[in-house]
């Protein structure tokens with residue numbers, strides 16, 4: 001799917017698909033996410049409040065929660081995203097260097113390039129995926145995005161829930177997607193490790209249907225010399241998934257506003273964005289964490 005000229009989500013105050021998922025941050029949770037001295041806030045009360053939202057919006061809802069109205073500067077954003085992460089679990093390293101809070105911004109790259117390039121380094125749209133697709137399972141349970149600066153043009157997020165994927169695909173396609181594929185590691189493997197990791201696209205984690213996907217990482221994974229090429233059956237199943245992604249009426253589209261902190265169920269959601277363009281004096285900047293969840297599911 002391409003997004004050239006797609007102006008979905010344009011305008012700072014325009015309503016969008018995230019509106020029903022937006023919660024103003026108030027009370028103990030706001031104090032805990034924003035106070036310079038976190039010991040002044042009631043951590044247990046903040047955890048209980050955020051846990052309630054996570055169960056309602058991630059476990060029992062669309063898989064997305066948008067905490068709205070936080071201070072938007074970078075330092076405040078890093079504080080809020082780190083503390084929200086600690087309330088629901090443990091931060092996971094996002095590369096072999098161990099980065100825990102990663103800047104998502106246009107680094108002038110494309111994932112069609114081989115090597116270490118990631119989706120989060122580009123400005124291009126499409127390619128719905130899950131985070132951590134280049135790594136072995138278990139995948140991060142949740143990922144967060146804090147919006148420090150948003151682009152005027154493009155940059156809306158798009159999500160598709162695994163229950164809508166499994167419901168729409170033929171049973172034979174679902175069966176094939178439950179078999180292992182080789183995903184390219186994006187050069188993140190340690191010396192001596194294989195350049196791919198093997199895992200199914202559809203699987204079960206924490207007793208719930210789950211998905212891990214980024215098509216070009218699979219295509220590139222099966223291009224490695226020691227890896228068998230995709231079979232016709234495998235390619236047909238992946239094409240069916242891509243066709244669904246490109247046409248599904250269940251696609252949720254919304255654009256984060258500056259000062260918003262969004263949490264996504266990374267096991268249940270494919271996500272992507274529309275292509276965006278930076279202005280020279282206003283470059284899109286999101287802060288991301290990956291989380292191994294410890295709070296209980298609903």
Ligand SMILES: [Fe+2]
Nearest residue numbers: 119130131271
């Ligand atoms: Fe992503």
